[in-house]
Amino acid sequence: MNRHLEQFSQKNMKDVSSLILAGIQWFFFLFTNTVVVPLSIGHNFHLSPDAIAASMQHAFILTGAVCILQALFGHRYAIMDGPSGLWWGLTLSLTVSASSAGMSLERIGGGLAAGFLLAGLTMMILGWLGAAQVLQKLFTPMVKSAMLFLMTIQLTMNFFKGMIGYTEFGRFDLPVAALSVVIAFLVAWIQLKGRGKLGNYAILIGIVAGWIAYSLLFPGQHSGQPNQTTTGLTLFPWGAPRWEPGIVITAFFVGLVNMTNSITTLSTVEKLYRTETTSRQYRHSYALTGLFTMLSACVGVLPFGLFASSIGFLESTRILRRAALIIGAGMLCVIGLTPSVTAFFAQIPPSVGSAVLFVAYLQMFGTALRTLEGTTFNSKTIYRVALPVLTGVAVMNIPAEAFQTLPMYLIPIISNGLVIGVLVSLVLEKTVNWSKMEQPVTVSKAA
Template sequence: MHRIFNSLTIFSSVQWLFFIFANTVVVPISLGSIFQLPTETIAMMLRSSLILTGVACILQGWIGHRYPLMEGHSGLLWGVMLNLGISASALGMSFEQIGGGIATGILLAGVVTVFIAVFNLIEYVQKIFSPMVTSVYLFLLTFQLIFIFFQGMLKVSDDGSLNVPVSLLSVSIVILVSLLKIKGNAVIGNFSILIGIVVGWVLYVLLFPQFIEQPVSTGFAISLFPLGQPNLQYGIVAVAFFAGVLNLSNTIASIRAAASLFKEEADNSQYRKSFFLTGLFAFVSPVFGLVPYTPFTSSIGFLQSTRIFHKDPFFIGGGMLVLIGLIPPFGDFLSTMPVTIGNAVLFVAYLQLFGTAYNSLNGTVLNSFTVFRVAGPVLLGVCLLNISPEILSSVPILLQPFLSNGLIMGVVLSILMESCINWEKIGQREV
């Protein structure tokens, strides 16, 4: 009992709470905005997201993969769903038709995920998402997240210009958290994320009260399938289904990275149970208009930053998130956390993910021939991450969500290259 409620555990739990919340709150709000849903529906989605995210974290850490990894809304599927919502008018469909097709595709992907777990087909999935594919995924995920958080920590005015004072505060928080991590003692370094959020939030309120966000009320209205009732818009269903299945690469990468961090090898049952839970939550997510769940590989960066590896704070943080979802005033308060400050702190936390990606190569020696094995998929993905989606406007509309997503295309290219090329034989050629 004393171990659970000592001061370090309490602060660690709050730190986990802020980390999970900062990674969660923007997803349902952005999705509801793109699909032009009423405020009360968005509030319901946010409340449902907080509750389900907390429950998913606890279940995965307890009976799933059993690692302290945040279970959150899939970044890959989030991007695909936003892209489809933005493209509704170009597709000649209503938001309800798009959302319903997405729901059907996600439900089918959930069926496949549960099927893989029940019939123990994990070995075949691992062959597809080989260690090299996982490395490519980790590199691209690092670049994608860093781009997102760098842009998010900068305050852009309505006229498109940079708000220098607010942006400088974000940069200052990045420097503060980095110095606390590098120069601080063990305790301060472990809580650098929490310190950065609290200090940044207080300074933001004192210096820029005019920019304080109004709370998003998390009232108790309930709306089922808010994005649209499941339908058979085959193109939309296919896109959502493919992205949902490809999302399994995130689970493989997360568990492998966590096992490496804990200096152990994950057994088959951990993958199997994690897949099963991911599949079950894929059935629940579209009912509340949410992005499906997946273990967050980026949690590895958080763990490496805090150096707090035991699971008690993780479970308590997840439980606190559930309570926040159940008690609206708590959610209302946390929803006022400055977005720029949250992104600045996450920017530092996810710098560690680059080390995870690098270490996942396991000392693989690359010569002038085999370097294509990594460089091809990673650099293609980075290029696609940095081009404007409008460039692909002449491409068939249903291919655009794939081709404009550097993470998807990089992973797909890596899978093809690993399947079709004998890299060991090429590696033996003289340079």
């Protein structure tokens, strides 16, 4: 009897330790996806170091809170909900293009704040009314795959720039790039060759080992983030909400696209859980994301959205337990409430985080491919994927300066490769009868 109790106790202790390690890994995933956003946005809006640090803390608290609520009462999956990459790209694009066109940063920030509030309210209302069902019909597996391909390309491009030191120093930094490549190979090797559960903690090992190696090889090179120990709540640090038609309308449209990203993410992750997402889960998920989007607009944080990259993280780590996400999100809330701890963790070199996330996000490419399982292509039907994906990639590689001659309200849409690619895919799926073209193309023999 005592032996069985001892075995049971040991098993429970092992499960708890594994859960805590998984939670720590979730924490680093949440952290590295959140910390760089307020930094880049704050610098673009020329905010003070204290204001940037305050935005960072608010981002940590809101991200941790919404992830916990989503796991318990929302979609009920282990998926990150945080400052959306789609909104990130829009905001950076607007601050550059609108400033070049002569619009003040206060006007841009005020217009974005109004657009964020409108987008959050719209998401809550449409989501609760069942708009998810309509969006599901629009977003066929072909559209979802195009969106996943483009999101993978866009994110990995950003992380690759971070790996080589471009985002830190504005140029290619060979020593930093070499270390980043080693870190990326280490994480990939652990994932591929790691025995037992070792592969589940590849991201955690990569961040810790990379941080230590960076500190030893480049002492003092990374200055870290603001080291303040106090923070206050400043409403609308980018500017008070104001009606700027072009910016508000663009933000509203991007908000609708962000809703479709939730459809893509939830419909993809449910395959990992071998279940089907109910309409109630969609309504609750949209309500929480919309509410936190409105809250984020008030404190200088980007609007929220589900992270499709969570799918790659889940596939890399094979940790599907919601409890692990809740632990990691709780830790993120704690450091957000502790300025001195925030200052410490914010010293993780961006190149290290980028190298680790670069490998983690590669799994999204496989997810996009699996979305196309069962579909065959010929010389005609290949346009269903090739045209939207390659068009989006082409737009991504056009310099921002090339769009400055366009009307202000068109720039955020036309300059966003992800948005353009998704729009092209939607148009193709609704205007072309692909079933007639799915027969193999035959070539007649010459007489």
